[in-house]
Amino acid sequence: MARDSQATFESVERALGGVKPLGARQQVINFGDRIFYVIAKSFAVVVILLTVLLVADLVRGAWESIGRFGLRFLVGTTWDPVAREFSTLPTVIGTLVKGFIALLLAVPVSFGSAIFICFYTPRWLRPVISYPIELLAGIPSIIFGMWGLFAMVPVIRVVQVWLKANFGWFFLFNGPAVYGVGVLSGSIILFIMVTPIITAISKEILLTVPRAQIEGMLALGSTKWEAIWKVALPYSRIGLFGAVILGLGRAVGETMAVTMVGGNSFALIHSLFDPVHSMASQIASEFSEATYSLYVSSLIYVGLVLFGITILISLLAQFLIWKISKGKLALLD
Amino acid sequence: MDRHFRFRKFIEWATWFGMLGCISVSVFFLVGILGYVLVHGAGYIDWEFLTAMPVPAGETGGGIANALVGSFLVVAVAGLMALPIGIGAAIFINEFPSHGFGHTVRFLAEVLTGVPSIVVGLFAYALVVIPSGGFSALSGSVAYAFIMVPIILISAHEALRLVPDSLREASLALGIPKWRTIMGVVLPVSSRALVTGAVLAISRALGEAAPMLFTAFGNSFWNVNLTKPVATVPLLIYTYATGPYEDWHQKAWAASFVLLLVVLFTSVLTRAFLRSKSNE
Numbered sequence: 187m188a189r190d191s192q193a194t195f196e197s198v199e200r201a202l203g204g205v206k207p208l209g210a211r212q213q214v215i216n217f218g219d220r221i222f223y224v225i226a227k228s229f230a231v232v233v234i235l236l237t238v239l240l241v242a243d244l245v246r247g248a249w250e251s252i253g254r255f256g257l258r259f260l261v262g263t264t265w266d267p268v269a270r271e272f273s274t275l276p277t278v279i280g281t282l283v284k285g286f287i288a289l290l291l292a293v294p295v296s297f298g299s300a301i302f303i304c305f306y307t308p309r310w311l312r313p314v315i316s317y318p319i320e321l322l323a324g325i326p327s328i329i330f331g332m333w334g335l336f337a338m339v340p341v342i343r344v345v346q347v348w349l350k351a352n353f354g355w356f357f358l359f360n361g362p363a364v365y366g367v368g369v370l371s372g373s374i375i376l377f378i379m380v381t382p383i384i385t386a387i388s389k390e391i392l393l394t395v396p397r398a399q400i401e402g403m404l405a406l407g408s409t410k411w412e413a414i415w416k417v418a419l420p421y422s423r424i425g426l427f428g429a430v431i432l433g434l435g436r437a438v439g440e441t442m443a444v445t446m447v448g449g450n451s452f453a454l455i456h457s458l459f460d461p462v463h464s465m466a467s468q469i470a471s472e473f474s475e476a477t478y479s480l481y482v483s484s485l486i487y488v489g490l491v492l493f494g495i496t497i498l499i500s501l502l503a504q505f506l507i508w509k510i511s512k513g514k515l516a517l518l519d
Numbered sequence: 520m521d522r523h524f525r526f527r528k529f530i531e532w533a534t535w536f537g538m539l540g541c542i543s544v545s546v547f548f549l550v551g552i553l554g555y556v557l558v559h560g561a562g563y564i565d566w567e568f569l570t571a572m573p574v575p576a577g578e579t580g581g582g583i584a585n586a587l588v589g590s591f592l593v594v595a596v597a598g599l600m601a602l603p604i605g606i607g608a609a610i611f612i613n614e615f616p617s618h619g620f621g622h623t624v625r626f627l628a629e630v631l632t633g634v635p636s637i638v639v640g641l642f643a644y645a646l647v648v649i650p651s652g653g654f655s656a657l658s659g660s661v662a663y664a665f666i667m668v669p670i671i672l673i674s675a676h677e678a679l680r681l682v683p684d685s686l687r688e689a690s691l692a693l694g695i696p697k698w699r700t701i702m703g704v705v706l707p708v709s710s711r712a713l714v715t716g717a718v719l720a721i722s723r724a725l726g727e728a729a730p731m732l733f734t735a736f737g738n739s740f741w742n743v744n745l746t747k748p749v750a751t752v753p754l755l756i757y758t759y760a761t762g763p764y765e766d767w768h769q770k771a772w773a774a775s776f777v778l779l780l781v782v783l784f785t786s787v788l789t790r791a792f793l794r795s796k797s798n799e
């Protein structure tokens with residue numbers, strides 16, 4: 187790393203008794219170097235510009251709707267293109283509820299998988315076992331959506347009808363069961379999609395637990411599970427929490443699969459079976475129908491809110507994961 | 520003491536089986552999805568499907584040639600935009616360390632990987648589609664490029680980090696300017712990991728449908744003009760899968776099979792690539 191070469195220069199400098207080695211003074215004086223520096227730097231500036239442009243363009247696109255509805259947009263419950271009245275609370279709730287149910291299912295499964303791979307699998311076998319999970323992460327969202335619509339929803343419809351018939355008195359099961367698409371279907375497809383992501387990151391985080399601590403526990407006579415439960419998990423809890431938050435971010439921003447199985451209707455949810463929009467699915471399914479500028483602008487406003495929520499989630503996750511891995515971990519799924 | 524010990528042993532076994540169960544959940548869904556796509560899609564694939572144009576709804580036959588070419592076109596142009604930005608910025612971060620700036624760029628890249636693809640689509644819509652007055656393949660490329668840049672940047676940065684300093688110093692000590700050192704020593708040494716990152720970004724973009732909804736938009740005709748709407752495979756799958764015709768569903772499965780084959784093939788390939796590297 188170039189930072190280290192700087193350190194090398196400094197140690198050479200010390201060894202020479204204060205005489206600066208040539209390299210330290212002549213770092214960027216070559217003409218070609220200067221041009222190269224400017225080019226490389228401009229590409230880095232482009233990345234910053236892109237980020238700024240992203241925010242600016244979303245705000246500009248949503249400006250008409252922001253001016254019209256302001257913050258009322260976030261708490262209102264009407265989405266009426268005919269009356270030109272827009273607000274987004276039910277979709278925000280729909281999105282978050284689906285995300286949380288997905289996490290409720292995904293967290294134990296992912297942690298179980300990650301612990302198994304890290305602590306119960308010999309090193310040579312680890313890639314073999316984590317490979318299917320990585321493959322699952324690589325499947326495009328649209329294919330999850332198709333599989334969900336044609337293979338999963340019919341099964342869920344049967345389960346829902348049964349649940350309603352037998353436990354219909356329970357408010358969560360007292361909804362339109364025969365659609366099949368809805369909160370439950372959306373949550374389950376999200377669960378399948380975020381599990382590999384949370385597993386991959388928690389695996390990396392669990393690998394940062396010092397081996398000596400676990401071996402210490404084992405030497406004291408604990409079982410392997412006791413060592414994991416009492417040493418490894420407490421040690422890495424912040425990072426694991428970060429992994430979960432990151433999974434939530436992915437679940438909240440997921441579009442195609444949820445559009446296909448979430449059941450797209452704009453309403454406050456009352457049960458697990460209600461069809462409901464996510465923010466992303468509302469944008470995806472209504473954008474082509476938006477016939478006047480305030481409608482388009484309101485959809486972009488929904489996008490801006492979605493962007494804000496995912497950015498908050500992702501910043502939190504970055505911070506937590508960075509904290510545990512001391513910046514050593516690259517977040518690429 | 521003995522009973523207590525047996526209880527602890529039991530917990531150990533129970534958790535072991537529980538965790539094995541967790542792994543099998545993922546494996547179950549993987550096999551379920553791959554199997555379902557294989558069964559429903561593979562039989563429909565023939566030469567005609569890959570090379571013919573779509574036919575009007577209701578007629579059987581026809582293919583997805585325009586979507587295959589469209590996907591290729593949009594992703595290729597996106598790659599041309601994203602590769603220099605991603606790799607150039609990574610070179611800057613790693614080879615010209617600056618206190619705040621480099622860290623900021625790297626941090627932003629990590630944040631950008633978390634931006635939902637539908638929001639990226641809205642961005643491309645506001646940036647390109649509105650000013651240019653219509654949907655176009657180019658706006659789709661901009662959206663894909665935006666998805667690809669942070670992935671390429673982060674993987675390239677990690678790749679450059681792994682290049683040993685001794686190589687840079689050896690080159691500099693021979694009096695070779697820094698830029699020649701980077702182009703002639705650092706990049707070739709890390710080329711394999713750079714290619715892997717680029718392929719990863721491309722395969723990720725290939726499967727994205729959401730940003731195409733209001734950028735490339737889709738097209739039932741042949742088009743290689745960047746300023747006109749163009750069909751892409753993920754978008755075609757969405758249209759066909761949510762449509763009312765049984766024949767469309769068939770075609771959606773077949774197109775999913777093709778897409779899955781391409782995406783998983785690149786993933787397996789890059790993995791093999793990386794492994795042969797780590798064996799060296």
